[in-house]
Amino acid sequence: xxxxxxxxxxxxxxxxxxxxxxxxxxxxxxxxxxxxxxxxxxxxxxxxxxxxxxxxxxxxxxxxxxxxxxxxxxxxxxxxxxxxxxxxxxxxxxxxxxxxxxxxxxxxxxxxxxxxxxxxxxxxxxxxxxxxxxxxxxxxxxxxxxxxxxxxxxxxxxxxxxxxxxxxxxxxxxxxxxxxxxxxxxxxxxxxxxxxxxxxxxxxxxxxxxxxxxxxxxxxxxxxxxxxxxxxxxxxxxxxxxxxxxxxxxxxxxxxxxxxxxxxxxxxxxxxxxxxxxxxxxxxxx
Amino acid sequence: xxxxxxxxxxxxxxxxxxxxxxxxxxxxxxxxxxxxxxxxxxxxxxxxxxxxxxxxxxxxxxxxxxxxxxxxxxxxxxxxxxxxxxxxxxxxxxxxxxxxxxxxxxxxxxxxxxxxxxxxxxxxxxxxxxxxxxxxxxxxxxxxxxxxxxxxxxxxxxxxxxxxxxxxxxxxxxxxxxxxxxxxxxxxxxxxxxxxxxxxxxxxxxxxxxxxxxxxxxxxxxxxxxxxxxxxxxxxxxxxxxxxxxxxxxxxxxxxxxxxxxxxxxxxxxxxxxxxxxxxxxxxxxxxxxxxxxxxxxxxxxxxxxxxxxxxxxxxxxxxxxxxxxxxx
Numbered sequence: 001x002x003x004x005x006x007x008x009x010x011x012x013x014x015x016x017x018x019x020x021x022x023x024x025x026x027x028x029x030x031x032x033x034x035x036x037x038x039x040x041x042x043x044x045x046x047x048x049x050x051x052x053x054x055x056x057x058x059x060x061x062x063x064x065x066x067x068x069x070x071x072x073x074x075x076x077x078x079x080x081x082x083x084x085x086x087x088x089x090x091x092x093x094x095x096x097x098x099x100x101x102x103x104x105x106x107x108x109x110x111x112x113x114x115x116x117x118x119x120x121x122x123x124x125x126x127x128x129x130x131x132x133x134x135x136x137x138x139x140x141x142x143x144x145x146x147x148x149x150x151x152x153x154x155x156x157x158x159x160x161x162x163x164x165x166x167x168x169x170x171x172x173x174x175x176x177x178x179x180x181x182x183x184x185x186x187x188x189x190x191x192x193x194x195x196x197x198x199x200x201x202x203x204x205x206x207x208x209x210x211x212x213x214x215x216x217x218x219x220x221x222x223x224x225x226x227x228x229x230x231x232x233x234x235x236x237x238x239x240x241x242x243x244x245x246x247x248x249x250x251x252x253x254x255x256x257x258x259x260x261x262x263x264x265x266x267x268x269x270x271x272x273x274x275x276x277x278x279x280x281x282x283x284x285x286x
Numbered sequence: 287x288x289x290x291x292x293x294x295x296x297x298x299x300x301x302x303x304x305x306x307x308x309x310x311x312x313x314x315x316x317x318x319x320x321x322x323x324x325x326x327x328x329x330x331x332x333x334x335x336x337x338x339x340x341x342x343x344x345x346x347x348x349x350x351x352x353x354x355x356x357x358x359x360x361x362x363x364x365x366x367x368x369x370x371x372x373x374x375x376x377x378x379x380x381x382x383x384x385x386x387x388x389x390x391x392x393x394x395x396x397x398x399x400x401x402x403x404x405x406x407x408x409x410x411x412x413x414x415x416x417x418x419x420x421x422x423x424x425x426x427x428x429x430x431x432x433x434x435x436x437x438x439x440x441x442x443x444x445x446x447x448x449x450x451x452x453x454x455x456x457x458x459x460x461x462x463x464x465x466x467x468x469x470x471x472x473x474x475x476x477x478x479x480x481x482x483x484x485x486x487x488x489x490x491x492x493x494x495x496x497x498x499x500x501x502x503x504x505x506x507x508x509x510x511x512x513x514x515x516x517x518x519x520x521x522x523x524x525x526x527x528x529x530x531x532x533x534x535x536x537x538x539x540x541x542x543x544x545x546x547x548x549x550x551x552x553x554x555x556x557x558x559x560x561x562x563x564x565x566x567x568x569x570x571x572x573x574x575x576x577x578x579x580x581x582x583x584x585x586x587x588x589x590x591x592x593x594x595x596x597x598x599x600x601x602x603x604x605x606x607x608x609x610x611x612x613x614x615x
Binding site (some may be wrong): 016019020022023029031033034036037040048049050052053055095096098099101102103106107108109111114118121123124126127128129131132133134135136138139152154155162187212215218219223233234235238250253254257260261264265267268272275276279280 | 579
């Protein structure tokens with residue numbers, strides 16, 4: 001930039017105004033819907049259905065947040081979601097790390113076909129297995145259970161986890177593993193003592209993405225459960241949509257929405273760099 | 287479970303001692319047992335299969351077998367309500383019916399329509415956002431963080447949030463648009479057939495553009511800065527720099543992002559289901575398949591629909607791969 005004559009400060013500032021306006025508009029666009037959910041959750045039913053619309057919560061009604069737990073077993077739904085997402089994440093990581101180690105580090109016939117099959121499974125339309133999976137979990141006695149959901153969620157979390165972890169395993173220098181081998185470590189010991197500490201960031205990334213996917217999943221949860229005892233939060237929020245859209249308790253729906261979204265947002269804010277790295281690695285390396 | 291061909295022989299699934307025995311056996315059989323590298327390679331291959339076994343078993347159970355089962359069931363007339371199933375063989379009757387089913391073709395058209403417009407707007411908007419965030423300015427970190435918010439919000443939740451915002455009388459969108467004098471009277475976004483699909487596309491664009499922008503941003507950051515410096519020295523304008531440097535080097539990430547988004551959009555379920563249910567104006571392929579399979583309980587015909595979706599996606603992926611190959615050549 002040094003070879004150009006510098007415009008004076010004021011002109012530079014003026015030139016940047018449209019740009020900064022664009023940035024402001026962008027932030028508004030990205031964040032306003034969530035802001036609106038919070039504002040709506042803090043209104044009473046009367047305030048919700050009032051014109052002109054007020055853009056601030058006039059008298060914040062925190063009671064709405066209590067009411068979603070008392071008018072229905074929302075705590076139970078949260079627990080179910082937590083169990084399903086947590087179980088799916090842990091199992092995906094456990095099986096995924098072995099598979100990723102095998103694909104990333106071992107030479108054997110069929111390695112690449114397996115790797116590409118895994119890729120293909122992530123692109124798979126889950127609707128095309130819905131019927132077959134329904135029959136399968138019915139006959140296994142897993143219909144309408146939390147283990148049943150965990151089991152079916154492996155369809156999309158496991159290949160994705162293996163994929164991310166494989167790319168991390170490949171980046172570890174071979175020498176470390178060779179040293180462990182010379183010291184007489186078994187492959188399992190090498191995996192857990194040498195590789196695992198080094199792919200820990202990859203585990204966090206893959207685990208977070210698997211957790212978010214499982215936490216947000218709707219189609220399987222809607223199809224493979226009927227009871228409140230196994231209902232997850234997305235289904236509960238979808239089922240708020242009752243008889244007609246005029247009677248919907250929008251403040252409760254928004255309160256429930258904020259409650260399920262906040263844990264995710266906190267996770268995302270803490271781990272944002274890892275998540276971005278995982279998302280882009282997953283997509284760019286494809 | 288005859289489908290699991292990949293598993294190592296069962297004597298390898300045991301403890302380490304067993305495995306060593308197996309290794310020894312395998313070296314005994316080999317014609318040149320003295321060559322240590324050879325047996326090591328074989329042993330490592332076995333270990334690899336052993337490590338892969340649990341994942342492969344799970345994927346056979348949740349992916350391969352149900353997919354096969356869906357194909358199989360599509361050749362039968364069978365109800366989902368009676369267990370154990372009582373299938374009646376009908377051959378390709380379900381496919382004949384599918385081919386002449388106007389509701390199915392309507393759902394295909396709706397899905398293609400949704401996919402085309404949402405992916406188009408997501409790409410254009412995502413590129414603009416990526417270019418903005420790629421430049422240096424104060425508050426850049428804030429924008430990057432804000433971009434993750436729509437992505438992290440569950441699809442069901444964002445659908446409900448926007449459904450409320452689109453409310454015709456009390457919705458904030460009508461209010462804002464009227465304050466900005468873009469419209470003069472409230473619009474019934476979700477009741478008017480002409481507006482439902484655009485409204486749903488708007489929700490998807492909001493939710494997914496950040497993902498697109500993040501991938502494109504990663505692509506932008508991979509372009510060496512020296513190229514721009516060299517171009518500036520040669521007197522290239524910013525517009526020339528974009529078309530001569532940014533665009534060609536960004537194309538690979540753009541293509542990858544496009545195929546992933548398109549595949550995702552072709553599978554759309556949550557958003558349309560929450561906002562519009564299974565009404566014919568907006569029903570997507572996935573919603574139609576689920577309606578046939580679960581709500582109407584016709585496992586046979588529903589499986590034919592699901593197979594139809596599978597074939598359409600497979601055709602799309604093949605076309606994409608062929609196009610990519612042509613491009614590489």
